[in-house]
Every structure is written in C-alpha cells, then in structure tokens.
Amino acid sequence: MLELDNIQYKVEDFSLINISLKIETGSYFVLVGASGSGKTMLLEIIAGLCNLSEGKVFIRGKDITKFPIQKRNIGLVYQTRSLFPHMSVFDNIAYPLRSKKISKTEIQKEVLTISEDLGISNLLQRKIQTLSGGEAQRVTLARTLIFKPDILLLDEPLSFLDVQLRKGMMQLLKKINSNGQTILHVTHDYTEALQLGTQMAVIEKGLILQTGTPSEVFMNPRSQFIAEFSGQKNFYKGILEAASGKDIQLRIFKTAGLEIQILTEETESAGNILIPEESISISVAPVDSSLRNTFNGKVKHILNAPLGVEVIVNIGVEIAVIVSSSSLEKLELREGSEVFISFKASAVRFIR
Amino acid sequence: MASDNWRVNTLHYWHVKTLHATSQHDKNATYKQKKAMFKKPDILQLIFIFLGGLLLLFIIAPIAGMLISTSPIEVFQTAADKEVQSSIWLTLWTSMAGVIIFGLGAIPLAWIFARKKFFMKRLLLGLINIPVIIPHSAAGIALLGLVSRNTMVGGLAEHAGFNFVNSPAGIIIAMAFVSIPYLLNSAIDGFTSVPEHLEKAALTLGASRARVFFTISLPLAARQIFTGLIMMWGRGLSEFGAVVIIAYHPMITPVMIFERFNSFGLSYAKPVTVLFICICLVIFVAMNIISRKKNARTR
Structure with a gap:
C-alpha cells in the first residue's frame, strides 16, 4: 500500500536517515517517537509538502515521489487546529469536493453522509470558532475522509483531548480503520500504539529503530525509549561475548564495566539486555546459591510501585528491584543502605 | 502614540x-x-x-x-462650479484607478514577501518604503525623468497614443508611486498573519496552489489588504507634490486648492478645501463601516 524506500531528508541540524517502511492496506500503523524525532516531518514528506532529495514514496505500487501534493490523494490531519476559520463547518467539510467537478447536490449529499458517520451533522451550520476541541477534531477528520484518501495520516490526533474525549476519538478512529481506511498515526504516546495499532514502528532521532506488531515491539524492545515506555526499567546496551568454557550457553554480557552472566543461544554481538525487576532478589549479605549474578551497591531511591516497593540500587548502573513492603521492613532498607542484589542467568533476556 | x-x-x-x-x-x-x-x-x-x-x-x-x-452657501456654490466638479471627479477616479491597477501587482508581491525566502529580501523590503520617505516633489521629478516624452517609456506611451505628462495617466502613476507602500506593508502583514499550516492543509485536501491562494490566503488576509487599499487610496487622492510636477493640468483638487490659494488667496481656496475634505470624510467613514462589517463576518 504505502511504501517508503530509503528516504533521506535533511533540514538544518536535523535529518531523517534511511527511512524504509511498509504499510499494508487496511492496517492501522502507529509511529511512536519523542518530540523532535522527525515524525511530523515524515508525514509531510509522505503528503508531499517537503521535496525529497533521496528515496522514494510508493502508493499501491506507484511511485508518487514526484507527484504534486494535490495529486497524491493522501489525507493529512494536523495536530494543531487547521480548520479554515472563515468558513462554516459545512464549507470546511465540502472544501476538498469543490476542487473537483462535482454537482452541488452531490456535495450536499456527501457532506451529510460523512457528518452523520462522525456524529457531527448537528454542527454543519456552526462557525469554526464556536467548536470545542473534540468537535473541531471530528470536523477535521470529516473534511479529510470525504475525499476518500488512500491513506490517512494523523499527527498526534489525541494529544489535545481530555481523557473522556480521547476515549471517544479512539473508538472513532478504530471504526474508521475497520471500515477499511488505512491509517498512519504518529504519536509520542506508546499507549496509543498498544490500543490502536495493528502495526507499529519506533523512530528516534530520525532513525527507525524497530517495526512490528505492538506486542512484538513491546515484548522485545530494541531501544531504551520503548523499554522505558513499556515500564521495563532494567534495559542496558552492551556486548554479548563469545562462548568460552564448557557451558556454551552461559555467556558474559559486558555493560558499563559490569559482567553479567546470561543464558542464551544468540551469537556474540552488540545488543541489549533486559532484566525483569521482579526477578531480582535483594539481601544485606552475600548469599551462596545457584544465582549466577550477584552485585553489591547502595540503595539510591525507594519508591512506591503499584505492587510492592521499587528499590533503585546503584551497582555501577542503576537497577530497579521490586520487593514487598514487608521485606523492605525486615531488611531495614533505606536510602544509602549497602545491599547485594542477585538474579539468575536465565532471567536475563538478550535483545539484539 | x-x-x-x-x-x-x-x-x-x-x-x-x-x-x-x-x-x-x-x-x-x-x-x-x-x-x-x-x-x-x-x-x-x-x-x-x-x-x-x-x-x-x-x-x-x-x-x-x-x-x-466657511459659510455653507459658499460651499454649495463651489459644489455647483463645473470646474470644481470635474476636478473632484478626476481626483477620485485617478486615485481609484491607481489603487486597482497597482494593487494587481502589489498583492502578489506582498504574498511573495510574506511566504518566500530569497536573496536580498530585507533590502527589498526596505526599498519598497522609499516613496514614503523621500520628498514627494522629488518623487515627481524622478517619475518625470522616467516617463517624459524623450524617455523610452514616454516614447512607447506616445506610440500607444497617450502621454504621461499632463494627463490622467501621469496623475495615476504619481499617486500610485507615493501611496503603494501603504498597501504593500498592510498586505504583507496580512499574508504573514495567515497560518502557513492552513495553506498546507488546503493543498493536502486537493486544492491547486491558485485555489489555495484565492480561497484561503486572500480571504484570511482580506481585512488587512482592504485596510491597505483604503490607506493607499486616501494617500493617493491627497497627493500634491508628485502630481503637480507630472501633471499640473488636468487639475486634481489638491492642485486646484493650491492654485486658487496662490492666485486669489485664502478665502477663495477655502470652499474647495472644505468640500473636498467633506467628500473624503464621507468616503472613509463609509469604507470603515464596510471593513468593520466584513471583519465581524470573518471573525
């Protein structure tokens, strides 16, 4: 459906690097990235508002890289209010049709149909200035959907809505997608990817880090960014060393001066590890057990977590450990306490 | 202030x-x-x-x-004077013609200034204000140098069958020259105040560049452009210095006022002046009301 092939784009001190994406017809694709990661720029490139120096954009297999904006049939809904303030709601929604040679009665009919679909038919005669944020968002969507774009590009469509309106808008977007509309939705909020996306990608500093279904991406985060987002704290970048000794599965992962033992069948390479915080135990003296990894450090913070208490220990890197509040009392832990933390080599997950 | x-x-x-x-x-x-x-x-x-x-x-x-x-009777008598009537009419139509003809170039230029980045833009932005800061008699001299019979422009005009010197065409260019910066500045402000993402949005909705200009940029900048047009017109019809050098005859009202004062004295110049001021006031008040109404509709 939509395919981006090796897109490079540079403005002043920012650049998009080697962006390649494939978005299937009918999918709801969510692109997640922090602000300044190049999301909006990518949308403008697809819509044709920026001239590409390198790379290609295909829609339905057709190269549209050199197509002018108005010939692309791509709908772009901006984050900021982009309704035309000097026109009524009706005229705003009818705007795309008036560029085409369509009769007045036909326009009237189409506007009515789409506004009934989006639940805004009572707003048609209103002035733009009198609309609430949620209403304006729906009108903007109607104005874009009315010309039946091949793909709908949404730039942070939920970020200016309060909780109640977000819910309604999410349901609406899902409905639009289930009617067969392909959607590319960019956001800084990973929960939107989980709730809406059938496919997702992560973009950071102009680079696509990972693509896949939301569950693939969140189960195997390839970036600190996503790991943090999905609530997984102990995520470290480093190098997995080659096997040595007789146990070829037990390997060393080196990060920030630490050597962590890990049970894996992956080949040696640079990558990331994830240590689930609930699989780490904490003690005030070294324990002799089967646990392969034991480090000592100082308690840096103690924070309340939804389940139990989160203890942040500095062992050279910061590592988060979940304990119950009764263990916390029994061990008399407080900020600055000297502690040992241990975890199994099999609890450590390697993510390339 | x-x-x-x-x-x-x-x-x-x-x-x-x-x-x-x-x-x-x-x-x-x-x-x-x-x-x-x-x-x-x-x-x-x-x-x-x-x-x-x-x-x-x-x-x-x-x-x-x-x-x-000034006694109202004198003003009414002056208003009945054919010479005065034709002078006022001449002033009104030449100034209006200047606004229309030069507005056609000024509005697109203002859009370019508001939207495009180009080499020496700041310098050019400064240059368009030159007519305001030079003495208007000097502007008249400069224009005369450009359009008098022995110049290329003057020669071309003569071929086309008209003349700039001592003609309505001369009056129009003299008025437009000194008043165009008012329109330009106001229109540039107008186009700059139109959010660029609205123009982009219109493009993505399938509108051609021309359609975006006429349905989005122009209507949203209309209030300031209209103000600029009124300012330009007002400045044009009150021009004396540049016009008197290019076209003493046919006589526009500011020149007529000067001539009557010069030849016959203050009391003789007053009735024309009062009449002209009244007409201008009526027009500008009316324009202001129209512009307010327009404003209320677009807000």
Missing part, C-alpha cells in the same frame, strides 16, 4: 465599568475597582490624557476652524 494611549486607557475604563456594572455578581469587586480608580489618580494616566488631548486638539482644531469659518 500619546493619543492612542489616552484612547486605550479611557476605553479600558469604560469597558471595565460597563461590563461589571451590568453583571449581577461581582458587584463588590466592581465597587472596589471603581473606588481604587478614584481614590488613587494614576499620575501617568493623567499626563497621558493631557498630552493626548493636546495632540487631538492639534489635529482637530485647524479642520474644525476651517469648517466653522
């Missing part, structure tokens, strides 16, 4: 007063506010009102004085 401050302050005061006086709750606050206003006279505000008042007087007094000291 001072007069503006005076207006703002008084307006603000009246606004506060009427707004709060009409609302039922908050009466206490209104009372306190009023009390505070009367209790502590703001010295700065008093100074501003005094200075502003003087300035207003300076603007109003000469015009009011002239209106009072």
